[in-house]
Structure formats: C-alpha cells, structure tokens
Amino acid sequence: MTVNINGDTTELPDGSGLTDILGIRNIDPAHKGVAVAVNNRVVPRDKWDSFIIRENDNILIIKATQGG
Numbered sequence: 001m002t003v004n005i006n007g008d009t010t011e012l013p014d015g016s017g018l019t020d021i022l023g024i025r026n027i028d029p030a031h032k033g034v035a036v037a038v039n040n041r042v043v044p045r046d047k048w049d050s051f052i053i054r055e056n057d058n059i060l061i062i063k064a065t066q067g068g
Contacts, residue, residue: 001013001014001016001053002055002056003053003055004056004058004059005021005025005059010024012024012053017049017051017053018043018047018048018053019049020053021061022048022061027061027063029045031063033064033065034062034063036048036059036060036061036062037059037062038053039057
C-alpha cells in the first residue's frame with residue numbers, strides 16, 4: 001500500500017502498524033520525545049502497537065531534539 005510519511009511517498013506491506021513505521025525510520029518507540037499523527041489526528045502512544053495504517057494515510061512523525 002502507498003502512504004505518505006513526513007512528506008515522502010512510501011510503500012508498505014498491507015497491515016503495517018505505527019510501530020512498524022517507526023522501526024523502518026529507525027526511531028525507538030520507547031523514546032519519550034516522539035509524537036505521531038495520522039491524517040492530522042494525534043495517535044496516543046498507548047495505541048501505537050494496535051494502530052493499523054491504511055492506504056493513502058498521511059503520517060507525521062515528530063521527534064524532539066535538543067540544541068541551541
């Protein structure tokens with residue numbers, strides 16, 4: 001299936017979930033500074049394991065960083 005992740009068109013296997021996507025992006029789901037929205041709706045962290053992505057979903061992954 002085709003989805004959009006942070007502005008990039010990406011092909012994923014059917015039935016992929018949010019934790020699969022985080023793994024593809026090398027993001028540790030346990031990291032405290034990560035937020036995910038699907039189709040402009042924030043997905044609570046406790047739903048990530050069970051949230052299934054669908055064709056044409058628009059996924060935004062935000063990862064907090066330090067700096068200054």
